[in-house]
Amino acid sequence: MDLPPILNRGPVGIDLREIEKRWQEIWQHHPLKSPVAEEAEDNAPLEADSTLRAPSESSAQEVTEEDSPTHEGDLDPSTQPKLGQDQISEDHSSNQGISPQEERHSNDASISEHQEGREDHDAGSGFAENLKSSDETMPLTDRSPEKTPVEDQQRKGPKTFFCLDMFPYPSLDGFSVSQLRGIATNDVVARYQQSRGRRVLRPIGWDSFQASVEEEARQNKISPNQVVERGIERMQKQLRRFGTLVHWDHEVDTSNPKDYRWSQWLFLQLLDKGHVHHDDAGWKVAITDYAEPLHTGLKHLKWPPRTKALQRNWIGRREGCRLILKASSELYDGWEEFDVFCRRIEALPESSFVVLCPEHPLLEQIVDPIQADEVRELQDRTLKLGERERMANRAHSDGVATGAYALNPSTLQHIPIWVSSYVMPDIRFGAILGMPDENEAHKEFAVRHGIPLKAGGQSSSRRRRRPTRRRPGADSGAEKKGLQGSLEVRGVTESYIDYKLHDWVFDRQRFWGVPIPIIECEDCGKVPVPESDLPVRLPDVEELVEVAEGQNPLTAFDDWMQTKCPECGKASLRSSDTMPDWIGSCWGHLRCLDPKNETVIARQELLNIWTPANLCVGGIEHAELHLMYVRFVSHFLADIGMTPRQEPYRRLFNQGRIRSQETDGIDDAEASRRGPRVIAEEYLDRYGADALRLHLLFMGPPQDHSEWSDEGLKGCARFLQRTHETIKGRIGKGKFVSRNVLVAKHRLIRRVSRAIRTFRLNKAVSAFMEFVKLLRGDEFSMEEVDKATLKTFTVLLAPFAPHMAHEIWDLLGEKSDITQEPWPEHSNELLQPTEVQLAVFVNESLVDRMTVELEASKTQVIDQALELKSVKDRTGGKSADRVVHVPDRLLKLIYTESGQEKEQPPEKSAEPFFDPNM
Ligand SMILES: [Zn+2]
Secondary structure: OOOOOOOOOOOOOOOHHHHHHHHHHHHHHOOOOOOOOOHHHHHHHHHHOOOOOOOHHHHHHHHHHHHHHHOOOOOOOOOOOOOOOHHHHOOOOOOOOOOHHHHHHHHHHHHHHHHHHHHHHHHHHOOOHHHHHHHHHOOOOOOOOOOOHHHHHHOOOOOEEEEEEOOOOOOOOOOOHHHHHHHHHHHHHHHHHHHOOOEEEOOEEEOOOOHHHHHHHHHHOOOHHHHHHHHHHHHHHHHHHOOOOOOHHHEEEOOOHHHHHHHHHHHHHHHHOOOEEEEOOEEEEOHHHHHHHHHHHHHHOEOOHHHHHHHHHHHOOEEEEEEEEEEEEOOOOOOEEEEEEEOOHHHHHHOOEEEEOOOOOOHHHHOOHHHHHHHHHHHHHHHOOOHHHHHHOHHHOOOEEEEEEEEOOOOOOEEEEEEOOOOOOOOHHHEEEEOOOOOHHHHHHHHHOOOOOOHHHOOOOOOOOOOOOOOOOOOOHHHHHHHHHHHHHOOOEEEEEEOOOOOEEOOEOOOOOOEOOEEEEOOOEEEEOOHHHOOOOOOOOOOOOOOOOOOOHHHHOHHHHEEEOOOOOOEEEEOOOEOOOOHHHHHHHHHOOOOOOOOOOOOHHHHHHHOOEOEEEEEHHHOOHHHHHHHHHHHHHHHOOOOOOOOOEOEEEEEOOEEOHHHOOOOOHHHHHHHHHHHHHHHHHHHOHHHHHHHHHHOOOOOOOEEOOHHHHHHHHHHHHHHHHHHHHHOOOOOOOOHHHHHHHHHHHHHHHHHHHOOOHHHHHHHHHHHHHHHHOOOOOOOOOOHHHHHHHHHHHOOOOHHHHHHHHHHOOOOOOHHHOOOOOOOHHHHOOOEEEEEEEEOOEEEEEEEEEOOOOHHHHHHHHHOOHHHHHHHOOOOOOEEEEEOOOEEEEEOOHHHOOOOOOOOOOOOOOOOOOO
């Protein structure tokens, strides 16, 4: 890929990278203080110190008083726009005479009080409307359905905001641009919440046991540990260079023994509570035990509908009936009972076949000897198929007749029993009741295998029902009751809720993973490693060892394998299985709160305050299984009293992937991993972090996939250079703020705030661009753009382009920390009117006032003025000799002596010009 040339410092441009280097150095020397560490000192001083927690009313009062004299320069009081309270957000002077440390600490409290106070205050004045509605549409606010009064008390300090990136996996190549897009999105939200006075926590976790790590190790002939170490080092650097807000005290590496010990602890807990079982296929975690809470829990989550739908579909909750059927075959002497799931019992008479999974125990007894070979062949084939392959096989499913039949309990007809690999043993009792009338897939199966669509070849006595989808229990209640009732009396059915979800296959035959803490004793069987012996560490290797196919790599480490049975002391072997890749990121977000703790995953008081995470950002590829496992673990930990919340993340955002020209736009995870990963760093070198951040956010709605474009990145870099130049050019020139500037500013505040709250960050970037365009054009004179406007712009820009915002803040002569500046609020009052009032003069006399469209042209305004009765009375409707039009303020019609009689005092001047009620 041709990389565009490095941007030069030209007559117009400034060197973006130089600015960034400077700020990054400063930040490196002043790392973010952990908001969690403040916990201990938090409550006491804040509650004791009444000056920091002033009653909201008085603090709001202070704001207004403090802020009113912020206009620089003079404005003629008669022409000064009626601003009312729109100035509230103008300028919050920083605490002076406090050391930076104290300032940081006290700001945490005072800003939030400030904010709350202002909200209260605003409530009466009308512009709280937006605040309120925004809170409803954007539940980024801390509003948990499960919040208890106790927690409310614990939350008395500034509100917390825990934002999480889905743990990236370490790679020697560093981040991909798609990943950086998610990180940039989260960064904007984190910085915005910080500005809103929240105590923000942004940890970082590395999902280091991913298969891709092992793959890179193999390719580079180094150990996976080295991949993790080098990968993390490079990615940490990238995060710093990207200007990411990260609390480095809260870093977790899931392949670090002190962290993965908790994967092993979790396994032992699951085992202890009976959610783990071991069979011929290996270890399984009974995630199905949590199917119902996982289903109902979705209701409370502010997650993308698409992701929730995927979760719901994966859980596959169905209300229906469990039916006991009888099966037999010509040669089998007797009847065997088995369970099937029936979604609509009233459709049971239409059922024309049954399909069993190849693992079904019934098969041993009932298969007709003529069909036995074929069935066995299918069983062998199925063993070789992966779970996903089997599930995906639906349409082209294989099927073999067993020669056996089942008795349809509603019609007493014999219906054939088939076997197919797409029926899963742990879903719906491993059996499907074929209803070709109801279900397209069933119909396809029947047609493919020549199974009659109607039971017994005779048409049912019932009226033919069209194959419609019905909601369980909808309509036909009476019919259902009748049939179900009679079947229930016969004891062959009961109401039943079934789930498609199946258990989590928990063992991997790989080296790079968390060892399953089990010891295989000849006498005692599978014995859990005692908790005190955790972690069971992986052996150290220089390079991956290759083992024979079918053999677990860990078995190659003799010393490691040899151990003693914890129960009887007999020499035994360790389990050589390792856990699934994702296990670490299932609890890692909790660990982030307290990563140095050696006795628990995280202290209870921290979990109480900080969970669930307010926001988690990650790629859509996690939407199904990964999130299901995270939620399951979270529910389980809540059940055993480890965490106070069942759900891990209140709000979730999935960023879209970025396709690059390099991969020909192929939407392929592997291609996007390899391609733009390397490029991301080179772009940082050439254009700097802020340009890359803006570009990633500007490409389109961040939840959609986007096409990479070098031109777009260049444009963002130029925009930043222009911004710098424009603001620099205006510093010290502003004398006052005109209404137009004020409206533009408040429009910007509204657009940017909305964009963040709705994750439409691209819209915020265009708002910045339009505003800078206004500042650069002839629209606003030098005098009418005051410093407060430039400051507000900079505060808004800070979450998006932090380096540039810091630089401009510095240029503006501001000494305070811009990240601690309160987020500006817009005034609806100011933005609403599309009309303005003009004072109308005839010569030097004020004769009337009129309302005109904001956009009205001078001619339109004059025409409208001439229509006024008060004007007509004086001028007879004649056009003026000269007109002075100050938009938004006044219109002067000037008549020379010849054209106008000597002016008379206005007759109707009793009406005041400035309406006190205005
Ligand atoms: Zn033993």
